Structures are given as C-alpha cells and as structure tokens.
Amino acid sequence: MTLTPEQLAEIAEARATTRPTLRATSEGMERHLYVAHEVLDHGLVRVIDYMGDDAAITQAARVSYGRGTKAVQNDEGLIRYLMRHWHSTPFEMCEVKFHVKLPVFVARQWIRHRTANVNEYSARYSILDREFYIPAPEQLAAQSTVNNQGRGELLEGDEAQRVLDILRDDAMRAYDHYENMLSQEGQKGLARELARMNLPANVYTQWYWKVDLHNLFHFLRLRADAHAQYEIRAYAETMCGIVKDWVPLAYAAFEDYRMGGATVSAKGVEVLKRRLAGEAVTQESSGMSKGEWREFEAVWG
Template sequence: MPVTPEQQAEIDALREAPRETLRTVSEGMERHLYVPHQVLDHGFVRVVDYMGDDAAICQAARVSYGRGTKSVQNDEGLIRYLMRHWHSTPFEMCEVKFHVKLPVFVARQWIRHRTANVNEYSARYSILDREFYIPAPEHLAAQSGVNNQGRGEVLQGEEAQRVLNLLREDAMRSYDHYEAMLAQDDNQQGLARELARMNLPANIYTQWYWKVDLHNLLHFLRLRADAHAQYEIRAYADAMCRIAADWVPAAFAAFRDYRMDAVSLSAQAVAALKRRLAGEVVTQENSGMAAREWREFQEVWG
C-alpha cells in the first residue's frame, strides 16, 4: 500500500482546511496539492508545497511589479522565447517540494541530480517498512546486447518466474534477518539500526522530501522522462510531468516543444542534413560523424 490509512487521514484533513492567501496560486497545482500519485507497486509522488506559476516567470523576466502587465498571449510568447533561447533564471523563480516514496536503487540514480534540496527518511533513527519493489512481468527484461546500460527482450515463462521468485525470496530473507538483528530480548541486546540496515536490499523503499526550482525540475524531466531512461525512474518522471503540466501549462508546453520533443544537432549533423537537402548522398564515412552519432542521426532523419 503506497499510503497508510493514517497518512491518508492526514492528507484528507489538510485538503479539507483551505486558507486564504495573498500568494500567487496555480489552480492546476492546487488540485495536486498533498494528493499522492501512485508509482510502481508501493511508491508515490505528491506535492507538499509550491511557489509561483506561469505569470511569476514572466514577472521575473520583466522585473515587473505585479500581474496583468501583459496579455496571456504575450506571456506565452515570452515564455516560449525564454525557453527557446535557454534563459534559465526566470524559471528558477518557481519552486516545488515533492514527497516521494521510491526504491533505494532509484533514489541512488535520482540523487545524482544535485541541484535540489533533499531530506531522506533516516534508517539510523527509524525502522524501514517491509516493502520492496518487485517488477511487473512486462518490465522483467534481459540485458541489452547493444546498450550496456539498457534492457533487451522481456523474460518469458519459467525464467521470468525463477527471477521473480529469487527477488521476492531474497528481499524477504534479508528483512527477516534485519528484524532478527534488531530484536531485543533477554538473550541479546539487538544491533544498532544504523548497522542493521546494511543488510537490506536495494529494492527496499525509502522516502524523501525533494525541493527544486522549475528550471532544474525541467532538466531532471528532460533526462528521466526520456524513452532511454530506466523504466523505474521514468515512471516517477512521467507522474511529475503530469503535475508540472497543470502547474505551469505555458512553461511546460514550451519545454515539451523545445526540449523533450526537439532534436539537437551537432555541426557535423547540420552539415550532413544540408548536403542531403542539396541532393548529395551522405554516408557515415563522409559525414564526419562517429558510428553511434550516425545511428542516432538516421533514427531521426532516416
């Protein structure tokens, strides 16, 4: 269960007690505030606080004194200009704080994005729950033969079941030993929590608060919501994309057009494309591109 009954009761109480404010409010984000969005089997992502909206981006760019100084159409045009020309500081004026429940191995990928403020659940102070990420069968894949950090074909039949059984059995056995080491009775003092945790597997769930500005959030999403990202972290990024699209719709639309769905070309690729348009036959050998870049070029341009 991603959210306990006690946590859900707290969320319901928060949402049932709205307060008047003079702060900027994003109606789209208000619908997400405090609500957990389930990710994977036991995980979730939810917004616990935020600051700013699309208008705040424009206000910062113009250094204006209030809302309504320009039309909505002009605001969208300005946001698209800022995104297109890689202006970052106006987007840094918006911030969001997420509460995330995620497997430890996903957290170790996630934490490489260092431009955020993070506070994680302490397994030195508290005891972790018996919750582990076990992949759904359709996400249980063999090693890719062409990508050293990717997946290949989905495992089938007995082999898939064998792997799932090993994952479950190892996780449960590790947690049983974790509890046994912590146990205190007449015969043993019990191992310290900070030491007992070392025996836990990387698919156990942890939780953290992750606060980030919009510019760095979009950078995170550009990498982790990409089709080449690992499925497990991409599942969280996809949920956060949906939240961001409601929070700052103009900024997220510009981000999708100029970052997520756009193509970046090297000088060699631009030259090759121009030569093709001029009717010249361009090959990898005469393109000036390495084999891998040439494959990526062909994936987009044929």
C-alpha cells in the same frame, strides 16, 4: 500501493484546511497539493508545497512590479522564447517540494541530480517498513545485447517466475534478519545504523525533494525519456502530469523544445544544408563517426 487509513485521513485533513494568501497560486497545482499519486507497487509522489506559476516566469523575465502584460499570448510567446534560447533563470523563480517514496536503487539514480534540496528518511533513527519493489512480469527483461545499461527481450515462463521468487524470497529473508538483529528480546540488539546495511536495494525509502522548475525540467528531460530505466521513468512521467497542470505554458514549451526537440551539431547542420542542396551525403563524407551518424539518421532519416 495502499495508504493506511491514518495516512488517508492525514491527507484529507491537510486538503480540507485552507489559508488566505496574497501570493500567486496555480489552480492546476492546487488540485495536486498533498494528493498521493501511486507509482510502482508501493511508491508515491506528493506535492507538499510550491511557489510560482507561469506568470512568475514572465514577471521575473520582465522584472515587473505586478503581473506585467495580461495578454496570455504575450506570456506564452515570451516563455517559448526563453525556453528556445535556453534562458534558465526565469524558470528558477518557480519551486516545488515533493514527497517521494521510492526503492533505494531508484533513489541512488535520482540523487545524481545534485541541483535539489533533499531530506531522506533516516534508517539510523527509524526502522524501515517491510516494503520492497518486486517488478511486474512485463518489466522482467534480459540484458540488452546492444546497450550495456539497458534491457533486452522479456523473460518468460519458468525463468521469469524463478527470478520473481528469488527477488521476493531474498527481500523477505533479509528483512527477517534485519528485525532479528534489531530485536532486544534476550539480547542488546544491533544499532539501527548497522542493521540497515543488510537490507537489499529494492527496499523502499522516502524523502522530501525540493527543486526549481529549471532543474526539474532537466530531470524530466532525462528521466521521462524512453531510454531511461523504467522504474525512475514511472516517477518522472507522474511528475510530468503534475507539472503540466502547474505551469501549462512552460510545460508546453518544454515538451516542444526539450522533450520533442533535437540538438544538432555543427557537422549535423552542415549535412542538413548539403542535403537540402540536393547532395547525397554518406557517413563517410559527413565527417561524423559511425555512432554519431547512426544517431543523426535516427532523427533526420
């Protein structure tokens, strides 16, 4: 992805302008403010605004008038307690507004998270750019034989090149027709709200996405997971780096209890107790289905 000189100048101007404030700021987040982080071939993630920091979480939990305790270890312990016991409200005190440029098919996955405020670029009002997501060769894979919504082995050689050519040619042809339908040279030109329906799902759109930290963590837990689709995972991983700098104590707890943790069912707890007591437990004697047992063994051996 390459930003235009005008866009780079706009970002530089925004970062050069400082304003005095009494509200809490995060040094880590200030470094990310307005900066365009490149994702995929034409995408980006930018922080437009944010509210709160680690101290805002603990302040809300204690309902204090100021910073509360100044001991970092106490704040860290409280944040870990809140995360461990699924106390979500204090994390909702922090908010962030992202500017995201992403392919339409990724946006349709993303919008399933209905806990944010979204304003998308309007193709009824404006004309979309000639920008499409074309996967890198290492991301071209066949349908998985064990996962109905996942990828399997990589495509190689002539087959991979044939798919790339089809994706590129179809996208360009669709955009050519889009421009032709919009054109008012010798014709009235089709309305933008109708012409857009001819564009493919890999065309890029943009939106502002504002979300609180609790719901952002939920988004990242699902979309930065290794099982998530690569394209949306690329955005989630970029956002993970930003959030880690913004609220380092909260992000460390999130990594520990959500990303690196595991949820165990009541049956799973019972199996673990029986194992610790020396019993050899099988799937048949566990009370679990084959699928649940397979997932249990993947974590617990």
